[in-house]
Amino acid sequence: MITARAIEGLGEIERGADLAALIVAAGADLQEGDVVVIAHKAVSKAEGAVRLLSDVRPGARAHELATEQARDPRLVQVILDQSRSLIRATHGVLICETTHGFICANAGVDLSNVPGDEVAIVLPSDPDASARALRRRLAELTGVTPAVLITDSFGRAWRVGQCDVAIGCAGLVPAEDWRGRADAHGRVLRATLIAVADELAAAADLARRKDAGCPVVLVRGAAHAVCAQDGPGAVSLIRSAEHDLFR
């Protein structure tokens, strides 16, 4: 059985926050095999991966795109700074390939308010490294070494709406490979590579309310995907163009 339980009461995350200590203080009773799922916004805030819009000087490209798409040129500049390439710009949305290689709207940049200004929250610069650090710190504090999964909500090709997906992970097998194994009838399964990290991200999202400021969810029962090593990280879920039949 799988359970996904929101960890309430972390409060507002400040720059420099010890997320592991906050998670433990909020009463997360960790066990081996658990997956600690955390929305990237909390990680970004703790790491200072934020930019005050009043500090941003948009360049010519940002001004041009901002006019076309009716967006704030400073925000557009932040999005471009977070991107390796721009896939599409339409309907006020920039579909970007982020510096990490993820394909998502607005390079994963979210806007938030601070008194007298607006702040752009960007993705952590290396979410797999963030996951590994959080994992180590949780182990230090609790003696238990859970898997850690950092998520964001991504839109998808072909289908309506967003699902949470993995942008960073440690101690987790991101994709379980069932190719070549046999099914219940002894028939070898074809092309079965399950993106477990993304399924865990989705399951965790169900347990939190979007308006509740609740970034952390504890998923239990998926120990088969938890491993002793940090593993290849969520970067291994990025599909290269030459192997992508679906784009």
Added chain:
Amino acid sequence: MITARAIEGLGEIERGADLAALIVAAGADLQEGDVVVIAHKAVSKAEGAVRLLSDVRPGARAHELATEQARDPRLVQVILDQSRSLIRATHGVLICETTHGFICANAGVDLSNVPGDEVAIVLPSDPDASARALRRRLAELTGVTPAVLITDSFGRAWRVGQCDVAIGCAGLVPAEDWRGRADAHGRVLRATLIAVADELAAAADLARRKDAGCPVVLVRGAAHAVCAQDGPGAVSLIRSAEHDLFR
């Protein structure tokens, strides 16, 4: 809290099987607000949505594609019969738009063995209707009206691996619309439309082992997405080309 529990012991599903009766007999203790998640293969078998390969006469197009892709021309014919259009054919995989409008590998057709032959299991012809019928029958048998979700494993653009997604549902809000609502800081959320049905499909998949022949998972704790009406079904999750920024 979300829980996802596999319902074991349904046994092999025969054509004409009363799936609701099998689910109840297997000990699923349904409550209002539950989501009964079922892998499409079980529904297809019960509905007879299968084709013996020995009965299939491949046409010229199927022969041509089969030669190109090193596949069985009879299987290719079944895949073409299930498709509205062929998006791509490469590496032995046909990426299809199914008759329903879903984009997936091989039009969702799976091969299975029967004594002396091979059988192609195809998607139910109207998975939303299948979900509605199963929901009604579960209500008749138990007095409880759960949501019903029929799933398949789909590959995705941009990302490695497959995730389970919704291909049919009843009694479920397939996508929760948070656009225009405020977050914890009173800031209006932008473009937040959560594909809950797909997140539920993913969560359920975590609870089953691919080799265990275990098609049914009971998800509890997502009552916010369960509704009294049958709702718009999973067909509402198909993104039209003009609104798809990600393909």
